[in-house]
Amino acid sequence: MSSTLAGPLTDHCFTSVAHSGTAKGKSITIAGVPTYLSAPQAPAASGVETVILYFSDVFGPFYINAQLVQDYYASQGFTVVGIDYFFGDPVHLHLDKPGFDRPTWRTKSVEQARASVPKWVDGVKEMFGTNVNYCAVGFCFGAPYVFQVAATNMLSCAAVAHPTSLTEELLRASKVPLLFSCAETDSAFPAPFRRHVEDILVEKKATYYFQIFSGVSHGFGTRGDPEVETERWAKEECQRAMVGWFKRFTST
Numbered sequence: 001m002s003s004t005l006a007g008p009l010t011d012h013c014f015t016s017v018a019h020s021g022t023a024k025g026k027s028i029t030i031a032g033v034p035t036y037l038s039a040p041q042a043p044a045a046s047g048v049e050t051v052i053l054y055f056s057d058v059f060g061p062f063y064i065n066a067q068l069v070q071d072y073y074a075s076q077g078f079t080v081v082g083i084d085y086f087f088g089d090p091v092h093l094h095l096d097k098p099g100f101d102r103p104t105w106r107t108k109s110v111e112q113a114r115a116s117v118p119k120w121v122d123g124v125k126e127m128f129g130t131n132v133n134y135c136a137v138g139f140c141f142g143a144p145y146v147f148q149v150a151a152t153n154m155l156s157c158a159a160v161a162h163p164t165s166l167t168e169e170l171l172r173a174s175k176v177p178l179l180f181s182c183a184e185t186d187s188a189f190p191a192p193f194r195r196h197v198e199d200i201l202v203e204k205k206a207t208y209y210f211q212i213f214s215g216v217s218h219g220f221g222t223r224g225d226p227e228v229e230t231e232r233w234a235k236e237e238c239q240r241a242m243v244g245w246f247k248r249f250t251s252t
Helices: 064-075 102-128 140-150 168-173 191-204 229-250
Strands: 004-006 026-030 033-038 050-055 079-083 133-139 157-161 178-185 208-217
Touching: 026 102, 033 064, 033 102, 050 064, 050 102, 050 140, 050 229, 064 079, 064 229, 079 102, 102 133, 102 140, 133 140, 133 229, 140 157, 140 168, 157 229, 168 191, 178 191, 178 229, 191 208, 208 229
Parallel strands: 050 079, 050 133, 133 157, 157 178, 178 208
Antiparallel strands: 026 033, 033 079
């Protein structure tokens, strides 16, 4: 039986500080699934397009924080597509409602993601073709779906931040270079789990990179407080590292 390397969603997964900015992407549909699309302003320097598959946390790809992150990737020369496996029903629409049944919402969302991700990935490949590079990035809820795609021959590399629901089976099946962006305080991905992941990657002779930020907790990569210097810097450095990772393996 596969062991757990990152736990289930915790309270930190459902808290956020909304960021400010104007989204530059648009809403499209891929394989019947709502999708955020953010396109680069100029062609890739290499002449080969790179498409980033964005797997969001429970706030979804249309949450302003997620839109701004995807737009940042696009500003660096990538085409970004973010799957809305919540189908217009992200968690933040419910957090202020008395009696919100979070476990039921989570179960429904996991089932929707499980059903929609494979056909959506196929739709992305059909839309962009085979003469492009593909990478994937996932935050919290989205991390296991990154690893599902990383087990195929589609990706050049992948990255996750503060993952949840990661199993040893998923990790061992990955075929691509992996970046982990981690928080010092993370009940879903605590230090013992993180170190076990590293042990497995060493055993596999995988190509990997860990960054661990002190003074921040689960969710910092997309939902930290920009007014707190430590959280702002960790979030920005996380995203800079991911862009560098994508460029390293795609020459974008």
